[in-house]
Amino acid sequence: MKSLGKSALLFIVIGLALYAGVYYAAERLMVQTGRSNPFFKIAKAQDSTVDWVILGASHAMPLDFADFNAQMERETKLKILNLAAPGAGPLYNRFVLEHFLHTHRARNLLYVVDSFAFYSRTWNEERFTDAKLLRRTPLEPAIAWRLCDYARHEGVDGRAVLDYVSGFSKINNRERFQRDVWEGEAQFERAYRPASNAVKKRIDYLYPDQTSPAALARYLDEFSAIIALARKVGVKVVVIKMPVPPRFYMQLPEEAGFDAAILRLLTARGVSFHDYSETTDDPGLYFDTDHLNRAGLTAFFLRDLKPVLGSGGG
Amino acid sequence: MLFTSLEFFVFLPLALLLFSLLPPAKRWIWLLLVSYAFYGASRPLNLVYLGAVTLFVWSCGVALERTSRERSRRLLLAAGLVVVIGSLFAFKFYDFIAGELERLAGQALGSDTPISLPRLAITTPVGYSFYAFAAVSYLIDSFARRLPGPQNAGQVALYLAWFPKILAGPIERATTLLPQVAAGLRADPARLVLGLQLIGWGLIKKVVIADNLAPIVDKSFGIVAFAAPMDLLISVYLFAFQIYCDFSGYTDIAIGVSLLFGLQLMENFRRPYLAKSTAEFWGERWHISLGRWFRDYLYIPLGGSRAGPVRQYLNLMLVFIASGLWHAGLGYGVGWTFLVWGVLNGAYQWAGVATRPFWRRVGERLPRISKSGPLLALRVLLTFHLIAITWVFFRAKTLGDAWLILKKIGLNLTEIPSLLTRFPFTTDHYTAFALIAFLIGVEIVDERRSIFQRLAAASVVLRWAVWYLAILALLILGRWQAREFIYMQF
Numbered sequence: 001m002k003s004l005g006k007s008a009l010l011f012i013v014i015g016l017a018l019y020a021g022v023y024y025a026a027e028r029l030m031v032q033t034g035r036s037n038p039f040f041k042i043a044k045a046q047d048s049t050v051d052w053v054i055l056g057a058s059h060a061m062p063l064d065f066a067d068f069n070a071q072m073e074r075e076t077k078l079k080i081l082n083l084a085a086p087g088a089g090p091l092y093n094r095f096v097l098e099h100f101l102h103t104h105r106a107r108n109l110l111y112v113v114d115s116f117a118f119y120s121r122t123w124n125e126e127r128f129t130d131a132k133l134l135r136r137t138p139l140e141p142a143i144a145w146r147l148c149d150y151a152r153h154e155g156v157d158g159r160a161v162l163d164y165v166s167g168f169s170k171i172n173n174r175e176r177f178q179r180d181v182w183e184g185e186a187q188f189e190r191a192y193r194p195a196s197n198a199v200k201k202r203i204d205y206l207y208p209d210q211t212s213p214a215a216l217a218r219y220l221d222e223f224s225a226i227i228a229l230a231r232k233v234g235v236k237v238v239v240i241k242m243p244v245p246p247r248f249y250m251q252l253p254e255e256a257g258f259d260a261a262i263l264r265l266l267t268a269r270g271v272s273f274h275d276y277s278e279t280t281d282d283p284g285l286y287f288d289t290d291h292l293n294r295a296g297l298t299a300f301f302l303r304d305l306k307p308v309l310g311s312g313g314g
Numbered sequence: 315m316l317f318t319s320l321e322f323f324v325f326l327p328l329a330l331l332l333f334s335l336l337p338p339a340k341r342w343i344w345l346l347l348v349s350y351a352f353y354g355a356s357r358p359l360n361l362v363y364l365g366a367v368t369l370f371v372w373s374c375g376v377a378l379e380r381t382s383r384e385r386s387r388r389l390l391l392a393a394g395l396v397v398v399i400g401s402l403f404a405f406k407f408y409d410f411i412a413g414e415l416e417r418l419a420g421q422a423l424g425s426d427t428p429i430s431l432p433r434l435a436i437t438t439p440v441g442y443s444f445y446a447f448a449a450v451s452y453l454i455d456s457f458a459r460r461l462p463g464p465q466n467a468g469q470v471a472l473y474l475a476w477f478p479k480i481l482a483g484p485i486e487r488a489t490t491l492l493p494q495v496a497a498g499l500r501a502d503p504a505r506l507v508l509g510l511q512l513i514g515w516g517l518i519k520k521v522v523i524a525d526n527l528a529p530i531v532d533k534s535f536g537i538v539a540f541a542a543p544m545d546l547l548i549s550v551y552l553f554a555f556q557i558y559c560d561f562s563g564y565t566d567i568a569i570g571v572s573l574l575f576g577l578q579l580m581e582n583f584r585r586p587y588l589a590k591s592t593a594e595f596w597g598e599r600w601h602i603s604l605g606r607w608f609r610d611y612l613y614i615p616l617g618g619s620r621a622g623p624v625r626q627y628l629n630l631m632l633v634f635i636a637s638g639l640w641h642a643g644l645g646y647g648v649g650w651t652f653l654v655w656g657v658l659n660g661a662y663q664w665a666g667v668a669t670r671p672f673w674r675r676v677g678e679r680l681p682r683i684s685k686s687g688p689l690l691a692l693r694v695l696l697t698f699h700l701i702a703i704t705w706v707f708f709r710a711k712t713l714g715d716a717w718l719i720l721k722k723i724g725l726n727l728t729e730i731p732s733l734l735t736r737f738p739f740t741t742d743h744y745t746a747f748a749l750i751a752f753l754i755g756v757e758i759v760d761e762r763r764s765i766f767q768r769l770a771a772a773s774v775v776l777r778w779a780v781w782y783l784a785i786l787a788l789l790i791l792g793r794w795q796a797r798e799f800i801y802m803q804f
Binding site (some may be wrong): 004009014018019022128131162168171172174284 | 437503778781782785786789790792793794795
């Protein structure tokens with residue numbers, strides 16, 4: 001029985017050593033193929049201080065597709081770091097911002113709001129357990145501790161911590177050899193042909209739960225915490241809503257209620273808010289149901305966003 | 315709780331730890347509690363159905379034990395069977411039949427819904443098909459006095475609720491499980507090692523093989539009308555291996571987990587795609603516990619092959635139609651496809667019985683040729699393809715879909731070589747083919763001598779190397795995103 005115990009212990013020790021080797025290889029591979037994960041961008045950011053940091057969900061991501069961020073930097077002569085992530089609600093964005101401010105500085109924060117991200121746990125607490133995000137997040141003790149903290153206090157599933165620390169999603173990543181590029185980026189140049197069925201499916205996907213005032217209040221609080229956090233370290237906050245096609249905008253549930261609530265909150269805190277939702281009607285300026293393509297984004301940037309960035313958000 | 319979930323990997327060691335601390339004679343009580351916790355974890359209401367079935371069949375068992383009059387005993391058995399099988403039938407088919415009647419009435423009367431029948435609208439308890447059949451087996455064995463003396467109610471409850479098997483079998487017999495429980499449960503190191511190996515192999519079959527094949531199959535079977543013939547052909551082949559690895563993976567884990575607790579469950583799969591006839595496939599290799607259940611509790615009571623050739627043919631078809639009905643609701647909904655699936659398999663058995671004398675004569679006159687490798691391989695391939703055709707009906711959403719799949723493939727059979735060269739194979743396809751090749755290789759080796767026996771006799775370096783490779787395969791290639799086992803959905 002004693003020798004059986006010894007064998008078992010040896011088996012476990014060798015197994016752990018092998019696991020560590022595989023984990024190391026997976027982490028190295030992640031570094032080589034990394035690109036759009038916000039934590040990867042923070043780890044790889046060359047400047048310790050940027051003029052603008054951008055947060056939000058997928059609508060903010062095209063601002064960093066292909067060479068667009070570099071183009072914006074050239075046009076404005078400002079340093080911009082886009083940390084938006086697909087489906088990221090205020091809770092996940094707060095997590096990103098806290099980590100960013102732990103190691104970097106920013107003068108301004110541009111937050112791209114989307115109502116869907118304020119109505120469901122799917123885009124907040126549950127976002128932390130998404131293997132697609134975890135497998136591209138570099139292993140850092142500071143992130144691990146912060147994640148533990150969110151598991152203890154913010155209702156994030158403890159499995160996210162376990163997954164992150166054990167590196168399971170990285171080891172198990174089916175796209176381990178592919179570059180970390182969000183699927184939308186491949187379509188950035190194309191013009192979309194509208195289909196009402198696709199819009200409905202997209203809205204159903206974005207709003208998995210009923211829109212409830214309680215959920216909205218919960219995530220507006222998170223959003224307030226982001227503003228407070230930024231202000232505490234002297235970061236000026238600007239909030240915008242990106243253009244979306246009218247066909248999409250018309251079907252958003254409770255959008256007027258969301259607009260009123262966010263406007264109330266931002267006015268009370270003296271944060272400037274620019275609603276560009278209905279400024280780009282042409283469906284040919286989107287690459288899918290609701291994301292601007294290069295032509296649409298260029299027009300939007302030159303017309304609306306550039307002045308905002310240039311004035312420091314004023 | 316899925317065998318592939320993190321919860322299960324926490325639950326199992328905890329259950330095992332307390333099990334090992336208890337005296338052997340009392341361990342079954344802990345296992346009963348653990349089984350109820352496992353079964354009730356996802357939906358506590360399931361325990362009400364399980365409790366009701368347990369109480370009912372145990373009471374029937376006690377009554378059958380105490381009653382000596384044959385007529386009363388027969389009535390008791392009939393009542394028990396009507397309640398258990400009737401409830402299973404109602405859960406599976408009542409709403410489907412009501413819907414079909416409404417549809418037929420609508421067609422006949424020219425209106426969309428001229429009648430509206432009430433629905434049960436019950437979320438059927440997961441695993442009911444399996445433990446209802448175990449309950450029937452208990453009732454019949456009690457009636458036949460195959461069980462030794464009056465049964466402990468708690469142990470009967472454990473027989474029905476035993477967590478590794480409750481969701482998808484094997485459909486164990488009370489005659490083999492209850493004596494093990496009554497004797498006191500002990501786990502020895504050899505059984506522990508074998509149990510862990512079975513769990514590992516079951517996980518590889520499920521999360522590495524079956525779940526890597528599933529996305530390709532789902533895509534083609536999802537919208538059959540838009541799928542290309544080659545896509546469908548590949549998916550039909552892949553589904554044959556997906557369903558095998560999914561289901562046998564589950565039972566390997568169930569048997570392995572049971573061994574950790576000192577319980578031996580029956581073998582449920584024996585390399586089915588190496589069968590040389592459909593009779594061998596169903597009788598000796600695929601879902602053995604269900605095959606034997608039908609043999610012992612339906613085919614033989616109906617007279618089997620002893621009541622003349624006509625009755626034999628009729629009995630065979632009845633068994634396979636019943637099997638088709640039993641499979642309805644397991645993973646792919648309830649529909650007429652399962653009836654056709656059963657009839658088709660029954661027809662294979664007819665053909666097998668009808669041609670048996672011819673093949674016997676061939677075997678006698680040409681013994682060397684009939685046992686030659688190429689002919690055996692041909693028979694294995696033929697059997698596999700016959701079975702693969704039946705799986706189309708099992709997997710397709712409707713009879714129309716199944717027919718369309720077979721038609722598209724059939725009409726393009728001669729084009730396959732040219733279609734193959736032009737087919738846009740992806741990494742997923744190559745991964746799937748490599749995994750299937752690996753599986754077939756393992757099964758051929760296993761057919762000659764058990765892999766586990768080979769491993770036990772191998773050097774410690776080789777044994778450990780195989781185990782580490784298996785663990786790495788699970789970590790690197792496994793799809794762990796909680797995809798349910800096909801058979802555990804009802």
